[in-house]
Amino acid sequence: MIKMPDKVNAKHITEILDKGSIAMLSESELNEIRVHALECMSCRMAYEAARLSAVVIKSRAEAAIEPSPFFQTRVMAALREQQAVESVPAMLRLWRSAKVLVSTMAVTTAALAVVSFIQPAQTTTAPEQTASSYSAYSVIMDQDADDQMSYEQVLSTIYEDDDDAR
Amino acid sequence: MLVEEAAQEVFLKAYTQLGSFEGRGSFEGWLTRIATNTCLNMVRGAKRRPELTVSDLTEDEQGWLEHQSAGDGGEPASVENSVVATDLADRLLSVLSPEDQQALLMIDGEQASIKEVADATGWSESKVKVRAFRARKKVREAMEKLLSYKGGRVSG
Numbered sequence: 525m526i527k528m529p530d531k532v533n534a535k536h537i538t539e540i541l542d543k544g545s546i547a548m549l550s551e552s553e554l555n556e557i558r559v560h561a562l563e564c565m566s567c568r569m570a571y572e573a574a575r576l577s578a579v580v581i582k583s584r585a586e587a588a589i590e591p592s593p594f595f596q597t598r599v600m601a602a603l604r605e606q607q608a609v610e611s612v613p614a615m616l617r618l619w620r621s622a623k624v625l626v627s628t629m630a631v632t633t634a635a636l637a638v639v640s641f642i643q644p645a646q647t648t649t650a651p652e653q654t655a656s657s658y659s660a661y662s663v664i665m666d667q668d669a670d671d672q673m674s675y676e677q678v679l680s681t682i683y684e685d686d687d688d689a690r
Numbered sequence: 691m692l693v694e695e696a697a698q699e700v701f702l703k704a705y706t707q708l709g710s711f712e713g714r715g716s717f718e719g720w721l722t723r724i725a726t727n728t729c730l731n732m733v734r735g736a737k738r739r740p741e742l743t744v745s746d747l748t749e750d751e752q753g754w755l756e757h758q759s760a761g762d763g764g765e766p767a768s769v770e771n772s773v774v775a776t777d778l779a780d781r782l783l784s785v786l787s788p789e790d791q792q793a794l795l796m797i798d799g800e801q802a803s804i805k806e807v808a809d810a811t812g813w814s815e816s817k818v819k820v821r822a823f824r825a826r827k828k829v830r831e832a833m834e835k836l837l838s839y840k841g842g843r844v845s846g
Binding site for chain 1: 693694697698701702705706755758759772775776778779780782783794795797798799800801823826827829830831833834837838
C-alpha cells in the first residue's frame with residue numbers, strides 16, 4: 525500500500541496530473557506532488573511521465589512546418605482544375621464519366637447481333653464456296669489440297685464435277 | 691507530404707465554400723472548423739498502435755528519453771532535440787484516436803481553451819474535457835511504460 529506522507533494518495537496524484545496540462549498546475553499542486561513523489565515510487569514515475577509527455581506534446585505543437593516552394597502553384601493549379609470541372613454542364617460530365625461503359629455496351633450488342641444473324645448463314649454456305657474453289661482433279665491428285673479439305677468437301681467436289689460431266 | 695495535402699484541401703474547401711460563410715462567427719473560427727474537420731478526416735485513415743514499446747523507438751528517441759529522465763530537462767532545447775521530441779510525440783499520439791489527439795494537441799500543445807476547442811470541432815465542452823482527460827491519461831501511461839522499460843531511471 526502506498527505511503528501517505530501528506531493528505532494525498534496515488535490516485536489523487538494521477539487525477540491531478542490527468543486533469544490538466546502540467547504547465548497549468550498551480551505551485552501548491554506541484555509542491556504537493558513533489559513532496560508525495562519523494563516517498564512514493566509509482567507517483568514519482570507518474571509525475572515524470574506526465575512531465576515528459578508535456579514536453580513532447582509542446583514540441584509537437586510548436587514544430588513549424590514550412591511549405592515547399594511549389595505549394596502555392598500546386599494549390600492554384602488544383603483550384604483551376606476544380607473550376608474547370610465545375611464549369612462543364614452536368615449532362616456532359618455524366619457522359620464523360622459513362623462514355624466508356626456506354627461504348628462498351630454498344631460494341632457488345634453489335635457483336636452479339638453479328639454472331640446471332642450473320643454467322644449462321646455463312647456457316648451453311650461455307651462448304652459449297654470452299655468446294656467450288658477446288659477441281660476434282662486437284663482433289664484427287666494434289667495431296668496438299670486434299671489435306672486442307674474436310675471429307676465432306678472432298679466428296680462434294682468430286683461428285684459436283686461428275687454431275688457437270690453428265 | 692500529408693501536411694501539405696491537408697493544407698491544400700483546406701484552401702480549396704475554404705475557397706469553394708466561401709459563399710456559405712454567413713459572417714455570424716469570426717472568419718478565423720470558420721476556417722479553423724474547416725481545417726479541423728479536414729484534418730480529422732485525413733487522420734482517421736491512419737493506422738493506430740494499440741501499444742507502444744521501447745523497441746518501437748529509434749536510438750535517438752531512446753537516448754532523448756534517457757537523457758531527459760536522468761536530468762532535470764531544464765537545458766535549452768536544440769533543434770535536433772526538438773525534432774526527436776516531435777517524432778516521439780507522434781509515436782505517443784499514435785496510441786490515441788484522431789479526436790483525442792486533436793483535443794490534447796490543441797489544449798496542452800497550443801494552450802487553447804476548452805471553449806476554443808469546442809468551437810473549432812463542434813463538440814460540446816464536456817466532450818472536449820473528457821477527450822483531453824482520456825488522452826492525457828493514455829499518453830502518460832504510455833510514457834510510464836517506456837520509462838519503466840528503460841529500467842525506471844527516473845529522476846526524483
